[in-house]
Amino acid sequence: MKRPVWIDTDCGVDDAMALLCACALKDIEIVGVSAGVGTTSQENTFRNTRNVLALAGRKDIPVYPGSKTAWIEPYMPAPAFHGEDGLGGAVIPESDAPVETEYAWDAFYKAAKKYEGELTVVTVGALTDLATAIVKYPDLPKYIKEVDIMGGAIDGGNTTMASEANIRRDPHAAQCLFKSGIPVVMFGLDVTEQVRLTPADREEIFRKNTSVTRLMEESIQIPLSTNLRQGLDTYTLHDVCPVLYLSKPELFEGKKAAVYVETQSPLTMGKTISDVYALTDDKFPDKNTLVMLKADREKAVSFFKELMLSYE
Ligand code: RIB
Numbered sequence: 001m002k003r004p005v006w007i008d009t010d011c012g013v014d015d016a017m018a019l020l021c022a023c024a025l026k027d028i029e030i031v032g033v034s035a036g037v038g039t040t041s042q043e044n045t046f047r048n049t050r051n052v053l054a055l056a057g058r059k060d061i062p063v064y065p066g067s068k069t070a071w072i073e074p075y076m077p078a079p080a081f082h083g084e085d086g087l088g089g090a091v092i093p094e095s096d097a098p099v100e101t102e103y104a105w106d107a108f109y110k111a112a113k114k115y116e117g118e119l120t121v122v123t124v125g126a127l128t129d130l131a132t133a134i135v136k137y138p139d140l141p142k143y144i145k146e147v148d149i150m151g152g153a154i155d156g157g158n159t160t161m162a163s164e165a166n167i168r169r170d171p172h173a174a175q176c177l178f179k180s181g182i183p184v185v186m187f188g189l190d191v192t193e194q195v196r197l198t199p200a201d202r203e204e205i206f207r208k209n210t211s212v213t214r215l216m217e218e219s220i221q222i223p224l225s226t227n228l229r230q231g232l233d234t235y236t237l238h239d240v241c242p243v244l245y246l247s248k249p250e251l252f253e254g255k256k257a258a259v260y261v262e263t264q265s266p267l268t269m270g271k272t273i274s275d276v277y278a279l280t281d282d283k284f285p286d287k288n289t290l291v292m293l294k295a296d297r298e299k300a301v302s303f304f305k306e307l308m309l310s311y312e
């Protein structure tokens with residue numbers, strides 16, 4: 001049996017690439033996808049997710065509507081990295097797949113029960129949908145094998161000096177996941193920032209003209225101009241990392257540690273605090289997170305290219 005996987009996304013530019021990579025993996029079965037607020041509104045992320053899956057030829061994968069707001073924090077879109085619509089203005093056909101109306105957390109709980117503890121969850125947006133399911137269904141943790149998140153940072157941040165966007169958007173939900181006892185694999189900025197596409201990598205991908213490479217080329221222009229204004233000509237594959245890990249865990253190295261989220265201080269709100277570099281602090285007893293710290297950049301980028309170029 002293929003490994004059952006659920007993906008929760010706030011479908012922006014790198015989320016789209018992550019979904020396309022996931023659809024190209026041969027050894028997983030994507031049993032459901034949920035789309036919540038994040039890079040842009042929930043309405044946009046829901047539409048983008050449906051359209052990206054249709055582009056991948058996977059209209060059969062159900063997409064469920066996730067949260068329209070974070071639990072407490074205000075809406076924090078990122079138009080400089082994803083455009084106003086989440087896909088950097090790239091135009092792709094509207095999916096005509098049936099529209100699911102069941103809420104993400106309810107559909108997700110049903111799937112988790114159905115797979116009896118074998119379901120792996122990949123989250124590439126805020127943790128709101130997953131944490132809502134954890135609160136609504138207290139027996140949920142025992143049905144989840146592992147949650148692979150793109151989020152957080154042991155050092156630094158990208159939304160504020162202290163926080164990464166997916167955790168900053170809903171720190172309370174993130175803290176709920178880290179405290180739930182579910183095994184978490186954390187792909188924070190510490191590792192995702194190592195997996196960057198150079199101009200040469202992008203050219204190699206764009207030489208093959210398919211609807212998938214065209215979407216990538218069009219959607220990447222806004223974040224690339226933002227990066228260039230900051231002196232960077234690379235593009236970081238944040239959300240792609242936990243997807244690559246599903247099939248090739250050997251691309252990443254990490255350490256088991258405890259992770260907590262700052263939910264009080266206005267200055268460091270959303271910071272992920274970990275004892276990863278000092279595993280003896282007794283304030284940090286719950287070492288249920290594998291914090292990824294190192295990626296094999298060459299192999300990860302080459303696997304990414306292989307998956308993106310597998311579409312005709
Ligand atoms: O910090 C990177 C994360 O923020 C990614 O998930 C990206 O899609 C944005 O939401």
Ligand code: CA
Nearest residue numbers: 010015124125
């Ligand atoms: Ca994302």
